[in-house]
Amino acid sequence: MDTQKFADQIRYYTMRELDNLGFGHFGGSLSIVEVLAVLYGKVLNVSPERKDDPDRDYVVLSKGHAGPALYATLFLKGYFDEAFLFSLNQNGTNLPSHPDRIKTPGVDMTTGSLGQGISAATGIAKGNQLLGKENYTFAIVGDGELNEGQCWEAFQFAAHQKLDHLIVLIDDNKKQLDGYTTDICDPFDFVEKMQAFGFNSWRVDGGDVDAIEVALNQAKQMIDKPTAIVLDTVKGQGVPYFEELVDNHHIRPDEAGKAAIKEAIATLAEKIEVNQ
Amino acid sequence: MKDLEMRQVYTKTILALAEKDPKVVALEADLASSMGTSKLKEQLGRRYINVGIMEAEEMGAAAGLAVTGFIPFIHTFAPFATRRSFDQVFLSLGYAQNHAVIVGTDPGVTAEMNGGTHMPFEDLALMRVIPRNHIYEVSDPYQFKAILEYAHTAQGLFYIRTIRKQANPLYTGDEDFSKGYCKLKAGMDGTIFASGIMVAEALQAAHDLEEQGISVQVIDLFRIKPMNEEIVIEAASLGPIVTAENHNVIGGLGSAVAEIVAENQPVKMKRIGVKEQFGQVGRLEHLKEVYGLKADNIFKAMCDLLQ
Numbered sequence: 023m024d025t026q027k028f029a030d031q032i033r034y035y036t037m038r039e040l041d042n043l044g045f046g047h048f049g050g051s052l053s054i055v056e057v058l059a060v061l062y063g064k065v066l067n068v069s070p071e072r073k074d075d076p077d078r079d080y081v082v083l084s085k086g087h088a089g090p091a092l093y094a095t096l097f098l099k100g101y102f103d104e105a106f107l108f109s110l111n112q113n114g115t116n117l118p119s120h121p122d123r124i125k126t127p128g129v130d131m132t133t134g135s136l137g138q139g140i141s142a143a144t145g146i147a148k149g150n151q152l153l154g155k156e157n158y159t160f161a162i163v164g165d166g167e168l169n170e171g172q173c174w175e176a177f178q179f180a181a182h183q184k185l186d187h188l189i190v191l192i193d194d195n196k197k198q199l200d201g202y203t204t205d206i207c208d209p210f211d212f213v214e215k216m217q218a219f220g221f222n223s224w225r226v227d228g229g230d231v232d233a234i235e236v237a238l239n240q241a242k243q244m245i246d247k248p249t250a251i252v253l254d255t256v257k258g259q260g261v262p263y264f265e266e267l268v269d270n271h272h273i274r275p276d277e278a279g280k281a282a283i284k285e286a287i288a289t290l291a292e293k294i295e296v297n298q
Numbered sequence: 299m300k301d302l303e304m305r306q307v308y309t310k311t312i313l314a315l316a317e318k319d320p321k322v323v324a325l326e327a328d329l330a331s332s333m334g335t336s337k338l339k340e341q342l343g344r345r346y347i348n349v350g351i352m353e354a355e356e357m358g359a360a361a362g363l364a365v366t367g368f369i370p371f372i373h374t375f376a377p378f379a380t381r382r383s384f385d386q387v388f389l390s391l392g393y394a395q396n397h398a399v400i401v402g403t404d405p406g407v408t409a410e411m412n413g414g415t416h417m418p419f420e421d422l423a424l425m426r427v428i429p430r431n432h433i434y435e436v437s438d439p440y441q442f443k444a445i446l447e448y449a450h451t452a453q454g455l456f457y458i459r460t461i462r463k464q465a466n467p468l469y470t471g472d473e474d475f476s477k478g479y480c481k482l483k484a485g486m487d488g489t490i491f492a493s494g495i496m497v498a499e500a501l502q503a504a505h506d507l508e509e510q511g512i513s514v515q516v517i518d519l520f521r522i523k524p525m526n527e528e529i530v531i532e533a534a535s536l537g538p539i540v541t542a543e544n545h546n547v548i549g550g551l552g553s554a555v556a557e558i559v560a561e562n563q564p565v566k567m568k569r570i571g572v573k574e575q576f577g578q579v580g581r582l583e584h585l586k587e588v589y590g591l592k593a594d595n596i597f598k599a600m601c602d603l604l605q
Contacts, residue, residue: 080365082362122394123395124395130365131362131365131390132389132393132394134389135385135386137354138354138358138361138386138390140358141354141362141386141390142359142361142365142394144359144362145358145359145363145366146362146363147362148347148362149363149365149366149368152323152344152345153366172354172355172386175349175352176358176359178355179350179359
């Protein structure tokens with residue numbers, strides 16, 4: 023399938039999930055839609071039939087609050103049905119805000135306390151390296167998340183262990199919960215920092231599925247060093263209402279907001295040709 | 299075996315486990331020289347991982363290794379294994395239901411010259427609140443080996459608290475450690491429950507009480523969680539209980555025993571351990587005096603209860 027169309031579908035179901043709940047992490051979920059579309063549409067060696075296959079590629083969503091976008095993707099890939107998708111955060115659910123490896127099919131690692139997923143991803147990549155496997159581990163990481171010191175421990179470990187099958191995807195959407203990253207704790211240049219930490223690193227337009235695909239394929243060619251691709255994204259990406267909203271991390275929309283969300287969903291539905 | 303330092307028991311046991319199981323990996327955070335794990339480095343090769351001075355990464359990477367089917371044995375000093383990396387241990391290992399074995403060394407006053415910064419009086423309290431994990435404080439080389447072997451075959455998160463140096467030998471290696479306790483002395487008037495270095499103090503106290511015509515039983519209650527409730531209830535029906543631990547009286551062995559006693563078979567108790575104090579540097583015997591961790595403290599507590 024066309025990757026941009028897949029991205030539109032992921033965006034549509036992410037919005038439906040969160041709209042169904044009435045509130046949630048819209049901003050940071052939407053900014054990783056394109057990279058999820060490329061990963062699950064083009065790059066990853068995974069499938070619901072082989073979800074426990076040790077030779078599969080692994081994905082760790084370290085920025086766990088973006089779980090709804092991952093869930094929409096896993097639903098579209100056939101890991102579970104629509105009813106399961108819409109059970110997000112309902113009482114007794116197996117689909118909690120933050121990913122849980124025990125509860126949700128297709129989730130490789132439990133995350134939610136920022137920084138920890140990166141460490142786990144280094145352990146998974148190290149385990150597969152020890153086993154002599156050629157599979158890849160992808161860690162999706164938030165720019166705000168990189169405030170956490172543990173991330174930099176993990177990067178040092180990854181570089182020292184030459185985890186060239188670890189690919190870190192930094193969602194540089196420029197915002198964290200309390201505002202712009204440059205205002206809270208200036209991250210300076212992620213590419214320079216990652217290179218200084220012993221990674222291959224470069225910046226890519228995180229809204230351009232073709233550019234992301236090229237970057238991921240390049241990253242897979244790298245040897246001896248792990249790779250960090252800095253995705254230039256927009257918080258709330260692809261939904262004008264959220265892109266323009268300054269405080270868009272966790273949204274509990276008012277009436278006007280709800281109407282804007284309904285409209286965005288209708289526009290996306292038209293784009294992907296589904297009947298609501 | 300009984301003459302080996304506990305750190306030698308660790309290395310020897312992990313080597314033996316790693317030899318028969320290719321899934322065993324050993325992680326440490328720049329303490330190989332302290333722990334004497336150079337043989338692990340030599341013989342485990344790539345399955346020995348020294349992450350450097352980064353305990354959060356040590357726990358997180360262990361979780362990832364467990365996800366790919368490895369069984370990580372992780373060691374560092376007890377305060378770094380628990381209070382420093384608590385969220386990583388709680389979430390990436392405990393909550394994520396990964397099988398891993400953490401060995402925390404130099405508990406309580408045994409940190410000696412490293413002093414208050416390195417002196418964990420709270421590690422058991424922290425670890426006890428992680429659901430469904432297993433917690434041991436070991437007192438003897440044979441016991442340590444048996445528990446490491448069990449932790450290898452079982453599932454879930456293990457925390458094993460141990461000194462690094464030589465322990466007072468208590469066992470012969472023929473004991474059954476599966477019940478989580480060992481009765482070291484019989485007695486009819488009351489019970490002393492102890493763990494780790496306090497077992498020897500408890501035995502001394504029981505001996506001193508015997509000379510006063512008081513007969514108490516001494517139980518090495520080395521499995522802190524899940525604690526064997528039956529033995530605690532049985533002891534409570536016999537008479538008063540004194541607990542003795544090289545840890546804060548809040549949240550450790552004494553608390554765990556008191557919770558079972560209060561809910562099942564109320565009886566008078568006293569808890570010997572550290573009370574409302576931080577650690578400090580000093581030699582072991584001096585620190586035991588300072589924090590009231592001597593046989594004499596146990597002796598007096600039992601006498602008070604029996605009055």
